[in-house]
Amino acid sequence: MKLLHTADWHVGRTIRGHSRADEHRAVLGEIAGLAAEHEADVVLVAGDQFDTAAPSAEAEQIVYSALLDLARTGAQVVVIAGNHDNPRRWGAIAPLLTRSDVHAAATVRRPDDGGVVTVTTRDGEAARIALVPFLSQRSIVKAEQLMAHDAGANTSHYAERCKLIIDALTADFAGDAVNVVLAHLTVTGADAVRGGGERAAHTIFDYFVPPQAFPSTAHYVALGHLHLPHRIAGPAPIWYAGSPLVLDFGEAERDDKAVLLVDVAPDTPARIAQLPLQAGRRLRTLRGTLDDLLDRRDEIDPEAYLRIVLDERPRIGLARAVREEFPHAVDVSIAADRDASRHPVERRDVHGSPHDLFARYLADHGGTDDALTALFARLLEEEHAADAS
Numbered sequence: 001m002k003l004l005h006t007a008d009w010h011v012g013r014t015i016r017g018h019s020r021a022d023e024h025r026a027v028l029g030e031i032a033g034l035a036a037e038h039e040a041d042v043v044l045v046a047g048d049q050f051d052t053a054a055p056s057a058e059a060e061q062i063v064y065s066a067l068l069d070l071a072r073t074g075a076q077v078v079v080i081a082g083n084h085d086n087p088r089r090w091g092a093i094a095p096l097l098t099r100s101d102v103h104a105a106a107t108v109r110r111p112d113d114g115g116v117v118t119v120t121t122r123d124g125e126a127a128r129i130a131l132v133p134f135l136s137q138r139s140i141v142k143a144e145q146l147m148a149h150d151a152g153a154n155t156s157h158y159a160e161r162c163k164l165i166i167d168a169l170t171a172d173f174a175g176d177a178v179n180v181v182l183a184h185l186t187v188t189g190a191d192a193v194r195g196g197g198e199r200a201a202h203t204i205f206d207y208f209v210p211p212q213a214f215p216s217t218a219h220y221v222a223l224g225h226l227h228l229p230h231r232i233a234g235p236a237p238i239w240y241a242g243s244p245l246v247l248d249f250g251e252a253e254r255d256d257k258a259v260l261l262v263d264v265a266p267d268t269p270a271r272i273a274q275l276p277l278q279a280g281r282r283l284r285t286l287r288g289t290l291d292d293l294l295d296r297r298d299e300i301d302p303e304a305y306l307r308i309v310l311d312e313r314p315r316i317g318l319a320r321a322v323r324e325e326f327p328h329a330v331d332v333s334i335a336a337d338r339d340a341s342r343h344p345v346e347r348r349d350v351h352g353s354p355h356d357l358f359a360r361y362l363a364d365h366g367g368t369d370d371a372l373t374a375l376f377a378r379l380l381e382e383e384h385a386a387d388a389s
Contacts, residue, residue: 007046007224012059016330027279028066046224047082047184130169132183
């Protein structure tokens with residue numbers, strides 16, 4: 001049996017206001033082509049298909065068309081909601097998708113109520129798939145427990161509850177089928193260079209789950225949430241597929257975008273291959289004076305989105321001059337040390353996740369405070385949960 005594992009499409013994401021819809025259409029078409037070329041039996045889509053809980057009509061058209069294109073290859077498609085997705089929207093569309101061999105899970109459910117799906121391939125082989133859509137702190141840790149325990153106890157409780165859920169969903173894993181866990185989680189040991197603007201409130205210690213939460217009876221654990229493809233050491237093959245596009249400059253120099261092809265049988269260990277993806281523009285950070293950059297123009301990918309950091313004095317019209325020479329420059333700034341030499345009043349970089357910006361604020365006002373940082377993360381989570389509903 002062949003499984004194709006993809007995740008974190010983030011359709012609807014822009015880059016400094018520039019639409020990436022055409023890139024998403026291209027890369028998702030490339031993934032469907034790989035599914036057909038390698039005759040995938042099951043396609044696993046591990047969450048964050050959308051970038052926001054309220055996607056545009058264009059984003060919905062791209063995602064749903066991509067899922068149907070994958071199903072048209074003859075594969076069974078199984079998709080779960082991530083922390084950027086709206087579970088209510090997935091719950092609403094799921095009955096329609098099922099009629100096209102696309103099985104969608106919006107929330108964690110009991111094994112006998114949709115929490116485990118068994119699909120049969122074209123050759124009559126069975127895959128048993130435990131579904132773990134994203135679980136927020138709100139859905140696991142009760143308010144009274146937040147009041148009664150310290151942050152460490154709450155972290156442990158989240159991980160323990162996740163393990164209990166996974167145990168229940170995988171209790172019937174046996175040797176008569178290929179057993180898979182499809183989850184949207186942050187697993188300890190994951191690549192810290194996650195990039196892509198993933199919400200810090202959903203990747204800090206409160207959301208860490210140990211790899212030992214997954215059983216050795218699983219032939220494969222397909223993860224979404226972090227944006228670089230990599231393996232986690234554990235009792236089963238545990239992999240993040242990563243995002244198919246480079247999503248922001250935090251991961252701009254990492255071009256190892258891929259989908260994962262898993263060749264496995266009930267009595268045969270999984271063999272995993274990374275299939276590189278070519279579609280989508282690259283993101284590059286360039287530093288130097290404008291004259292330096294013009295001298296290096298031939299070395300610069302003309303289609304790449306550029307972040308340009310200038311090592312020269314600010315002057316009127318400088319940013320416009322840069323964009324005239326480099327039309328794909330989406331971010332133009334003066335190097336911090338150059339800017340500071342001209343302006344006695346410090347000008348702070350306002351880029352970064354809310355969690356990063358809050359950490360900088362604390363550092364400027366007396367140092368870090370773990371309890372306050374944890375409280376901020378929970379308040380931010382409540383805001384995102386309110387947006388999703």
